[in-house]
Amino acid sequence: MSERKPVPSDLLTIAVEVARQAAETAREMRRDGVSGLATKSTATDVVTAADRAVERQVVAALRELRPADAVLGEEFGEEPGDAVGRGDRPGRDPDAVRWILDPIDGTVNYLYGLPHYAISLAAEVSGTVVAGVVRNAATGAEWTAVRGGGAFRDGTALAGSDQRTLAQSLVATGFGYDAARRVHQARVLAGLMPHVRDIRRFGAAALDLCLAAEGQVDAYYEKGLNVWDHAAGGLVAAEAGLVVAGLRGAEPGPRMLVAAPPALFDDLHEHLVRLDAAGGP
Ligand code: LIP
Secondary structure, eight states: OSSSSHHHHHHEEEEEEHHHHHHHHHHHHHHHHOOOOSSSSTOOOEOOOHHHHHHHHHOOOOOHHHHEEEETTTEEEEEEOOOOOOTTSSSSOOOEEEEEEEEOOOOHHHHOSSSOEEEEEEETTTEEEEEEEEETTTTTOOOEEEEEEEEEEEEEOOOOOOOOOOOGOEEOOOOOOSSSHHHHHHHHHHHGGGSSSSSEEOOHHHHHHHHHHTTTSSEEEESSHHHHHHHHHHHHHHHOOOOOOOOOTTOOOBEEEEOOHHHHHHHHHHHHHHHTTOOOO
């Protein structure tokens, strides 16, 4: 029997509290020095003891608070909840919540002590993200959103950039860890550069999406993101009024994510299609 339908604002309250505790752990561990350094997909795709400790902490906190929920984390994958169910997913209650977590987004920034890395935690119900928080663990800046309820930074409502001309736009992007992918991404970047004001590469997708939601960059695009990179930040950007999508009507995902105000989206999209930005390795 499923519990009453989860209330997004209640889920956000939980996400914010859990993210704040996790951010404190990440910050304290960084202060004590990086440990447990290892690599994943390539020699530049790093993970630290803090990534793993933060994920364990968040999973344990969510299991305590909402044992029926599943948790998908970057480092340890999906922990199924206790929800037993009905619906088209045997063993899962369709109203069950799945939390989506990047314990430290911006791991290379964390490694170098650059104050630009975040806890990203989103709540998904029936495949739709309904609440999300992104918290810069180094600075304490916090972005939140509930679907249909707007986007906020530390309580201030966000509305994205009012820039209407791509040639005057500051565009954020990022690059993968695989060398062959980076060659393709660099070619796309070279093709885009003449058509924008400038590019910024900050190293954390979740924060890039929040900066775009705030209008501190005008738009953002990146190929190769995982769902935990963009689940929370993508909701923040969408609730700030940005279009968050893939190319040619696709959903945002590993092939491409573009986040831009409606006035810029089509022009940026056209360049990314022309440059085959979703293609390549
Ligand atoms: C990072 C993303 C960033 C991307 C990096 C990396 P991580 O995630 O947030 O946008 O450009 O290559 O994927 O690995 O720090 O969680």
